[in-house]
Amino acid sequence: MRLRCGDEAFDVQVRESGGTLEARVAGRVFRFALEPAGSDVFVVRDGTHVTTLHLARDGAAIHLAWDGVAYVLAEEREGARSAPRHDPGALEAPMPGRVAAVKVAPGQRVAKGDELLVVEAMKMENALRAPRDGVVRAVHVAEGDMVAPGRALVEVE
């Protein structure tokens, strides 16, 4: 199984061995027992040492808390190719929100760091800035649009 955390990938092999789980990851071997303890909760035993694992899945996103600290991993399915690197000049919505302002138009020349548009979520305005010098090739959204994370907003070439 391959789990991703940002740019890091972890290949994990798990097998049972004499009543204990054995997991190999990044050249290390962990031996433990795992018991479900209600919905989304597991008890992980290493000898008498006990750690609580909270685990919930949302599509490919694996939300977990280990010893009370939360993380998000992504499960990479076998055969699935990693997502193609997106065009570095394309600006995507970093989070869901509402487009509060569009400050550029196609054809406009922009410098790296110029404010292109403003996305508002949870009362906070987030300015999206030009990733490099260039010309605005396309603007895919208008003021007032609701956008989902990853949606292409503006392209700069």
Next chain:
Amino acid sequence: MPLFRKVLVANRGEIAVRVIRTCRVLGIPTVAVFSEADRTSRHVREADEAMAIGPAEARLSYLSIDRVLAAAREAGADAVHPGYGFLSQNGDFADAVRDAGLVFVGPSGDVHRRMGDKKASRRLMAGAGVPVLPGYDGDEQADDRLLAEARRVGWPLMLKPSRGGGGKGMRVVRGEDGFLEALAASRREAKAAFGDDAMVLERFVERPRHVEVQVMADGDGRVVHLGERECSVQRRHQKVVEETPSPALTPAQREALCAAGVAAARAAGYVNAGTVEFLLAPDGTFSFLEMNTRLQVEHPVTEAVTGLDLVRLQLEVAAGRPLPLAQEDVAARGHALECRLYAEDPQRDDLPSPGRVLHLSEPEGPGIRVDSGLDAGSEVTVHYDPLLSKIVTWGRGRPETIERMRDALRRTVVLGVVTNLARLRAIVEHPAFAAGELHTGFIEEHLPELTPHPCPPLEAVAAVAAALGRTGDGGGARRAVPDPWASLGPWRLGEVL
């Protein structure tokens, strides 16, 4: 005989739940209002009645005076509690509620307007002997006049829009070069955000602390203070951790600060619960910042040390009763700390992070209180404030309070929505926090140590892989019905790995 026939709570989330709780204790029936996004939210379920007031967008629901008021009339409420945020400091709303023959649980529209104007409130406070920073709060706003006043005030100084808040349009200017440019930018932002570009100039204080005084006033002119709170741990002018008493004040300073808070409330002609915010300079001098004409987010720390229920006091005063206590009846015991749990990602520059709560564990134990508007299954949407819940601990002293907070945070689990929980843990475990070395730039100053690691330790990755194998590929760990594989016990392994 209850204080009111029925109270409409014009808010959502944890504060609506909080207000409903006290109404229930007092035997007052409550009406919740909800937007389309909040149909099944906790505040709706805890109220006696609930009325739809519009779409998810706040402007058309929680911020619509007409819709909230229509709901209050239709429900037969005789009082409206505004909570904080939304319409709570809107003078027109306070007036409209009163004009409709209902009681607004808060001060009058005039008081909201008076204190919502920084120029006017600064002049009012200075006139009442409440210390203000050297600055300019005049009505003449021409650029050259402001430049002349800026030279008089001295550098560095702070440019502040006279209306508004939340840090919008505020700028530090360190010298005459760039003043006019900064002024133009601040004015643009203020005009866009608040519809008014009048500015106030104030001497800038380096490494200030934020302290504030909780006041309570009744309709007969009685004013008491309920001590101070320190809210120096902030991020982008947003409070993150608050406590009382402030570790920075000597008893003499505390007495002077609280007396200034009372003087400010009197000068404002204040009625009901309010908070007078001050900036505390490293040399120990304090100056008036602004007055918040509503219940504060961080009011539970005051409740923890005084044993008072501030919402109850608000309702009593609003019902025309005299304050049930005099200054000498107010006694604070121990220490209290509040951490605000936000749906923000500290690894991505505190970007808001909406989502669905897949799992929620809230802490409990001696000296722990959680004010939450959240459930497992709640949808945290982009439409509202990112505050999810507040974790409050009380202890005999500051060290015990911090220890309890560390444990409370360790036992809080939110899955599905990225929160600032790891940052909160890092703050209360930081040696500078333990030493009480706070200032409003605390988080920026210690940012590397306060930014959590994105990836789990390898043993956690190993356990996750094993657990995912256990629960099978398709259903996932979050299915409500226990996975049949899980019930086979710890030693049965799936072969899906």
